[in-house]
Amino acid sequence: MANTPDTQQRILDAASQLIHSRSYADVGVAAICDLAGVQKGSFYHFFPSKQDLTLSVLDGFFISMKEALIDKAFVADIAPLARLERFALLTYQFQNQLKKDTGRVLGCPFGNLATELATQDEPIRKKVDHIFAQLQNKIGEVVTASVQVGEMTGINIDATAKAMLAYMEGVMMLAKTQNDPTILRNLLPAMAQIRISAS
Amino acid sequence: MANTPDTQQRILDAASQLIHSRSYADVGVAAICDLAGVQKGSFYHFFPSKQDLTLSVLDGFFISMKEALIDKAFVADIAPLARLERFALLTYQFQNQLKKDTGRVLGCPFGNLATELATQDEPIRKKVDHIFAQLQNKIGEVVTASVQVGEMTGINIDATAKAMLAYMEGVMMLAKTQNDPTILRNLLPAMAQIRISAS
């Protein structure tokens, strides 16, 4: 295989792409190996199982998302609510690019895997749950800042952050179902307007 | 098989239960036949394919949802916004009962199938898309009524209804991921507060 520049990473990249654009169950180990240009034996040299690979894939997705969306949107030099709107815009642009590349709105990789496997694969469910908690926490920091500058008042910060995350996931799901990225452009910015009042 | 009280319906019931609690890919025809107490040949006497069965299952889910939630919540003798809150409460109670029965928050059967199959199975994607459109329409009628009685002003009715639907689906997804129905109780009522302002 020529020089084999990091076989493990090629497997991870191939799996990320295939699982995001199809589903966990529909993507077999053989298909991942084909795309990565690797034999099945090599696959199992690096990953003990398809499930374990998927856990690593989820880690990679989170790192990518943090770099491409969170770190670029949640910056201190704009107002908190504007950060959420910027996050919405970047998310739209990201999914729009995916649609141009693959012909499909692929939706959120975390939501996709959670929906498919939450009732069947406990390790994957836990991993996605943990990622959602981190996402909610990042949003919560922005909401907290928003309360501090007086943009929001009388809200339950944790519940509001969770509701914003839920709204984002729901909009992604509708956009995927309709295969229409403009839904993201039109609806996602409203996540900055969601509020759950303090109990 | 004794008197075989409507084999076709038993297949539909078994498939509905299994697909909702697991996933499309994870539930095989053999498992459906086992639960229904039917041989595989009988299955294919009534349904040309697993895909076709699933389309019928989706129809059944929509009828059930309409009877159990929509028709019970969207009644004219309470204020429009209160109808949405009632819808949220009934949805919580429904999922809470499912959790008691199965040990799991199963989420929305439409959202589950859309997320799993939207990029892979066009007939199923279209069917779910159509069901979402009907759901959005039902919500839109309530939003329209809400505007007419002056509860909401200056909003984009279609976009608001779609945002409410998205929020509901997102909250269901989070509740499924955390396997915690109280998320539905705490967050779902806020769907009545979502607004997308007129452009």
Added chain:
DNA sequence: GCTTGACTTTACCGACCGGTCAACTACAAT
């Protein structure tokens, strides 16, 4: 130059997948 061990290749495993088929049963119409 030999050993070691990470990495790769290839053939293979049993289980299960969705789907097919020919034979059979039960019953209604003739």
Added chain:
DNA sequence: ATTGTAGTTGACCGGTCGGTAAAGTCAAGC
């Protein structure tokens, strides 16, 4: 009594699934 037909049965199909294992390659360390 015979035929037509809806429904049912259970064996069977080729293909694919995730995963295993034995053999081989190759470069670094001694």
